[in-house]
Amino acid sequence: MEKTKSMRLPSVSEKEPNYNNSSLVILDKISKSYRGYKVLNSVSFHIDKGDVMGYIGPNGAGKTTTIRILVGLLRKFEGRLQIKGIPVPARIEELNGMIGYLPQHVSFQRWRTVDHALKTFGRLSGLDEDILEERIRKVLNQVHLSDVRHKKIVHLSGGMIQILGLAQAILHNPKFLVLDEPMAGLDPENRYKVKQIIRELNRNGTTVLFSSHILSDVQDITTKIAVLNRGQIMHIGSMDTLRTKLHSTNDIDIVLSGKFKQTQDLTKIAGVKGVEYPQPNKLLIHLEDQVNLDEVSRDIQRLLMADGYSIRSFTPYVPNLEELYIRFINGGGNQ
Amino acid sequence: MSLKLLFKDELKGFYKSNVMMFLWIGLPLVVMLFHILTPNTGDIPFSIMTALVVSTLGGTLAAIMLAVSIINEKEEHVYTLFVVRPIKRKHLLLSKFLAVYTCLAIATVLALMLGLALDYFLGSLPPEGLLSDTLFEFALALSMIAVSSAVGVFIGVVSPSVLVGVILVIYVGNQLSALPMLSISMELSISPLLPQVLGFFGLSTPSMFLWVTEIPGSIRFTFFVGMVLVVILLAASIAIFHRKEL
Numbered sequence: 031m032e033k034t035k036s037m038r039l040p041s042v043s044e045k046e047p048n049y050n051n052s053s054l055v056i057l058d059k060i061s062k063s064y065r066g067y068k069v070l071n072s073v074s075f076h077i078d079k080g081d082v083m084g085y086i087g088p089n090g091a092g093k094t095t096t097i098r099i100l101v102g103l104l105r106k107f108e109g110r111l112q113i114k115g116i117p118v119p120a121r122i123e124e125l126n127g128m129i130g131y132l133p134q135h136v137s138f139q140r141w142r143t144v145d146h147a148l149k150t151f152g153r154l155s156g157l158d159e160d161i162l163e164e165r166i167r168k169v170l171n172q173v174h175l176s177d178v179r180h181k182k183i184v185h186l187s188g189g190m191i192q193i194l195g196l197a198q199a200i201l202h203n204p205k206f207l208v209l210d211e212p213m214a215g216l217d218p219e220n221r222y223k224v225k226q227i228i229r230e231l232n233r234n235g236t237t238v239l240f241s242s243h244i245l246s247d248v249q250d251i252t253t254k255i256a257v258l259n260r261g262q263i264m265h266i267g268s269m270d271t272l273r274t275k276l277h278s279t280n281d282i283d284i285v286l287s288g289k290f291k292q293t294q295d296l297t298k299i300a301g302v303k304g305v306e307y308p309q310p311n312k313l314l315i316h317l318e319d320q321v322n323l324d325e326v327s328r329d330i331q332r333l334l335m336a337d338g339y340s341i342r343s344f345t346p347y348v349p350n351l352e353e354l355y356i357r358f359i360n361g362g363g364n365q
Numbered sequence: 366m367s368l369k370l371l372f373k374d375e376l377k378g379f380y381k382s383n384v385m386m387f388l389w390i391g392l393p394l395v396v397m398l399f400h401i402l403t404p405n406t407g408d409i410p411f412s413i414m415t416a417l418v419v420s421t422l423g424g425t426l427a428a429i430m431l432a433v434s435i436i437n438e439k440e441e442h443v444y445t446l447f448v449v450r451p452i453k454r455k456h457l458l459l460s461k462f463l464a465v466y467t468c469l470a471i472a473t474v475l476a477l478m479l480g481l482a483l484d485y486f487l488g489s490l491p492p493e494g495l496l497s498d499t500l501f502e503f504a505l506a507l508s509m510i511a512v513s514s515a516v517g518v519f520i521g522v523v524s525p526s527v528l529v530g531v532i533l534v535i536y537v538g539n540q541l542s543a544l545p546m547l548s549i550s551m552e553l554s555i556s557p558l559l560p561q562v563l564g565f566f567g568l569s570t571p572s573m574f575l576w577v578t579e580i581p582g583s584i585r586f587t588f589f590v591g592m593v594l595v596v597i598l599l600a601a602s603i604a605i606f607h608r609k610e611l
């Protein structure tokens with residue numbers, strides 16, 4: 031969709047995170063550069079115990095980079111990171127057992143079977159031999175992979191491997207679960223399943239951070255979201271506050287029965303800020319912030335009808351969440 | 366703890382792989398052919414020539430196998446799931462090295478023993494210096510394979526791609542693994558070294574170590590060069606691997 035200057039854009043929130051005792055993870059002004067190119071720019075937020083945090087941003091925003099820093103894989107960065115009060119990466123070994131991690135592109139050694147991989151990862155995570163078997167059975171059941179337990183991983187489908195990635199991440203009952211796009215590439219049923227699992231784990235006390243580009247993926251399970259764009263945090267807070275921030279009903283969508291010939295300058299009507307022409311017979315009118323919707327509507331209709339147009343529909347425009355998010359991201363990038 | 370577990374895992378992964386199949390069958394076959402055809406090996410004793418052929422073949426394959434396996438697993442980011450767990454990174458490399466070396470050492474020893482048995486049945490046993498010759502044959506083969514395997518690990522860690530890795534193994538690896546062979550051309554006699562060193566500190570050689578002094582110097586030299594190379598190569602690999610962002 032074409033962007034107009036008249037669009038009302040939400041402002042970037044650069045709130046200082048307020049740390050408290052219940053903060054499990056604290057990121058404080060984390061920056062990361064690759065050969066002089068800044069990929070993360072002073073990213074700060076905190077995750078409280080019991081949170082399910084959605085980490086949202088477009089391709090290349092820096093989500094994976096942040097996550098790899100969080101789990102101790104990227105060790106060179108600026109800023110301060112603490113998990114459970116323990117500095118990362120300096121003392122990451124003390125945390126390894128309590129973190130579960132699903133990488134964006136999960137992969138396993140070619141010769142392993144599902145069972146073999148889980149046994150090894152379970153043991154390496156410190157699970158006792160006497161509960162290992164039972165735990166694997168339970169987790170495979172949970173993710174619906176019991177049928178393929180003795181199959182070689184290379185013979186599984188892409189989506190199944192992704193789910194197996196989730197299984198290895200939750201196997202050792204981690205207190206903090208970090209999932210990098212756990213739902214990417216999954217069918218609707220599996221997406222739903224993953225959400226269910228996240229919910230269930232969270233109910234049992236697991237704190238979760240997961241990334242996605244898709245807002246609708248996170249809207250019904252997160253307690254908090256962070257929106258990242260080009261390495262900068264644009265919003266931290268609940269989904270509702272983001273929705274309020276984004277939501278603008280000050281647009282009107284008009285469909286005419288014929289082509290609009292732009293004979294009239296609609297912007298001369300008091301209260302109209304700009305006009306978009308998404309299709310020849312469609313107009314999208316942007317209104318000023320404080321206007322009387324009834325009055326402006328009447329004026330617009332009058333003008334159009336005086337010019338001989340017949341109006342097929344006239345509705346306040348309510349963009350869907352995804353559209354708002356894209357506008358938000360694009361707008362923020364320009365600010 | 367993680368080393369033992371990973372070693373067992375890797376062993377499981379390797380011993381059934383295609384390359385290993387080839388080694389289990391290929392090496393004894395080569396030895397058999399070699400013994401049956403009994404080529405004229407000039408100045409080099411026949412048993413040493415056999416050891417050379419076996420360990421060059423086996424060593425090259427081991428090095429390629431290790432290098433390719435590490436490069437592939439690096440590229441596929443297989444190691445991320447390991448290093449986010451409480452394990453030591455060096456164990457990932459050491460377990461692979463030990464697994465391949467174990468498989469290969471067994472295959473090599475079996476192949477060489479087959480050679481000995483053939484000699485015995487064909488009645489072509491050399492009458493003199495049999496023990497030292499045989500020991501040397503084994504020492505040389507095992508040392509060269511150890512060096513080759515360590516070269517494989519090193520190249521696996523540093524190479525950006527499988528192609529580069531294989532080229533490096535073939536051109537650099539073989540040169541390095543031939544170093545333990547130096548003892549063949551060198552007339553080294555360092556057999557009485559141990560009692561001398563101990564004597565320097567006013568100690569006498571414990572009887573349980575006496576057998577060491579019986580071993581010809583060339584064998585010890587071979588082992589020594591092999592060990593030093595292996596340690597250097599593995600230490601360098603571990604240091605580089607430790608710094609890598611996986």
Ligand SMILES: Nc1ncnc2c1ncn2[C@@H]1O[C@H](COP(=O)(O)OP(=O)(O)OP(=O)(O)O)[C@@H](O)[C@H]1O
Pocket residue numbers: 064069087088089090091092093094095096134243
């Ligand atoms: N190893 C690297 N070397 C150089 N640049 C890198 C490296 N890793 C990531 N980047 C760059 O950092 C930026 C952020 O990448 P990152 O993978 O964190 O994004 P992302 O938000 O996870 O994107 P996606 O949604 O596509 O997964 C990108 O511009 C990427 O090109």
Ligand SMILES: [Mg+2]
Pocket residue numbers: 093094095134210
């Ligand atoms: Mg990513």
